[in-house]
Amino acid sequence: MGAAATELRGELRGLVAQHVPPEYLGAFTDDPADLETAQEFCRILAERGLLCPAWPEEYGGRGASVWEQTAVREEMWAAHEPRGAQYMGVNWVGPTIMRHGTGEQRRRHLPPIARGEVIWCQGFSEPDAGSDLASLRTAARRDGGGWLVSGQKVWTSYATMAQWCFLLARTSRGERRQQGLTIFLVPMDDPAVEVRPLGCLMGPHHLNEVFFDDLRVTEADVLGTVDQGWKVVQEVLAFERVGIARYARCEHLLQAAPEVLGDAWERLPGELRVRWARMLVHCRRARLLAYRVVALQDEGRVRPGDAAAYRIAVTRLDQESAEVLMDIAASVPREGEAARRFRAEVADHWRYSHASTVASGSIDVQRILLARALLGAS
Numbered sequence: 001m002g003a004a005a006t007e008l009r010g011e012l013r014g015l016v017a018q019h020v021p022p023e024y025l026g027a028f029t030d031d032p033a034d035l036e037t038a039q040e041f042c043r044i045l046a047e048r049g050l051l052c053p054a055w056p057e058e059y060g061g062r063g064a065s066v067w068e069q070t071a072v073r074e075e076m077w078a079a080h081e082p083r084g085a086q087y088m089g090v091n092w093v094g095p096t097i098m099r100h101g102t103g104e105q106r107r108r109h110l111p112p113i114a115r116g117e118v119i120w121c122q123g124f125s126e127p128d129a130g131s132d133l134a135s136l137r138t139a140a141r142r143d144g145g146g147w148l149v150s151g152q153k154v155w156t157s158y159a160t161m162a163q164w165c166f167l168l169a170r171t172s173r174g175e176r177r178q179q180g181l182t183i184f185l186v187p188m189d190d191p192a193v194e195v196r197p198l199g200c201l202m203g204p205h206h207l208n209e210v211f212f213d214d215l216r217v218t219e220a221d222v223l224g225t226v227d228q229g230w231k232v233v234q235e236v237l238a239f240e241r242v243g244i245a246r247y248a249r250c251e252h253l254l255q256a257a258p259e260v261l262g263d264a265w266e267r268l269p270g271e272l273r274v275r276w277a278r279m280l281v282h283c284r285r286a287r288l289l290a291y292r293v294v295a296l297q298d299e300g301r302v303r304p305g306d307a308a309a310y311r312i313a314v315t316r317l318d319q320e321s322a323e324v325l326m327d328i329a330a331s332v333p334r335e336g337e338a339a340r341r342f343r344a345e346v347a348d349h350w351r352y353s354h355a356s357t358v359a360s361g362s363i364d365v366q367r368i369l370l371a372r373a374l375l376g377a378s
């Protein structure tokens with residue numbers, strides 16, 4: 001990515017070292033201390049124009065290249081995403097509003113994301129609509145000049161802390177289930193919205209149920225065209241999938257292993273070190289697949305098949321590297337701060353890796369999307 005990106009990476013590493021405590025493992029929890037770290041760090045990045053560098057200046061960016069944005073993303077994920085929940089606003093909420101929002105929606109929503117002030121959640125999945133998202137039942141029914149939304153979402157990350165929800169609801173029934181779906185941008189502090197946390201391995205309140213009981217929305221809350229939300233959803237998911245740069249996290253942990261083990265590294269079984277080296281190659285492969293999607297996005301193109309290919313590679317990497325790292329961590333010395341931290345980071349990585357092939361669309365669905373793209377089917 002060139003000298004500018006190297007300099008940028010140096011600056012970001014310096015900021016992480018200065019402002020993110022070494023024990024920060026908070027990308028997926030809502031521990032108040034981690035949340036405060038993430039909020040503060042987003043403000044620090046925003047002040048330096050590093051939160052959304054590739055956005056146009058009028059929306060709070062500085063018109064930098066998508067490759068600089070990619071460098072930011074990689075450095076953040078390597079450091080366990082100190083932007084916390086706000087990575088979602090930067091990665092897919094903002095770009096989607098930029099592509100499909102009205103002038104008023106862009107002015108209203110983009111600058112607060114670029115200033116690092118706002119958390120969004122994604123209201124797509126439902127108890128009976130995950131992989132088969134188009135079968136969702138949350139409905140918006142016409143009422144006067146607007147709609148009333150009722151229904152239930154589930155697995156909604158960050159819903160307890162989000163101020164806004166990117167909500168998908170049914171507004172009509174067409175010939176195909178994918179027709180008649182509409183995206184609404186809705187506030188989470190409305191009394192008609194109730195959030196109930198769900199316990200999970202990734203932290204007590206990472207996942208949630210969200211209930212909508214006659215939430216009133218208007219034309220101004222619709223993103224894009226009424227009944228035409230499905231195409232936007234495909235774009236959202238492509239942006240989201242490539243925005244999760246887990247290969248950077250895997251590479252960071254793998255690279256740290258020989259240093260933490262010291263002399264013990266040479267005593268590891270040769271077979272384990274071969275698996276470790278293979279994982280580093282996998283990191284490179286996932287990175288290159290991500291770069292292909294980024295290059296397409298730079299040309300204004302979004303191809304779900306390419307995003308799926310990346311997602312398959314990176315989620316497999318998450319799981320396979322977690323197993324290798326757990327085996328290596330078993331040989332880490334019991335004493336010492338660096339060893340303790342490495343073990344904690346590896347355990348955290350291993351916990352996350354189980355969700356990796358489900359979150360943001362299961363790996364089976366990614367394989368179907370890739371196959372369809374390769375076969376030229378819609």
Ligand SMILES: Cc1cc2nc3c(=O)[nH]c(=O)nc-3n(C[C@H](O)[C@H](O)[C@H](O)COP(=O)(O)OP(=O)(O)OC[C@H]3O[C@@H](n4cnc5c(N)ncnc54)[C@H](O)[C@@H]3O)c2cc1C
Pocket residue numbers: 121122123124125126127128129130131132154155156157158207355358359360361362363364365368
């Ligand atoms: C950590 C995490 C965070 C998440 N955050 C959010 C969020 O913020 N917002 C949100 O809306 N959702 C979120 N989700 C939900 C996620 O998008 C869904 O879990 C995912 O789409 C799968 O849906 P499901 O859980 O209903 O499983 P199902 O769709 O019921 O799938 C169950 C199993 O069947 C397989 N399967 C399903 N259909 C097929 C098929 N046609 N062919 C082959 N196999 C198939 C799947 O691969 C899976 O193994 C999150 C999930 C996780 C794990």
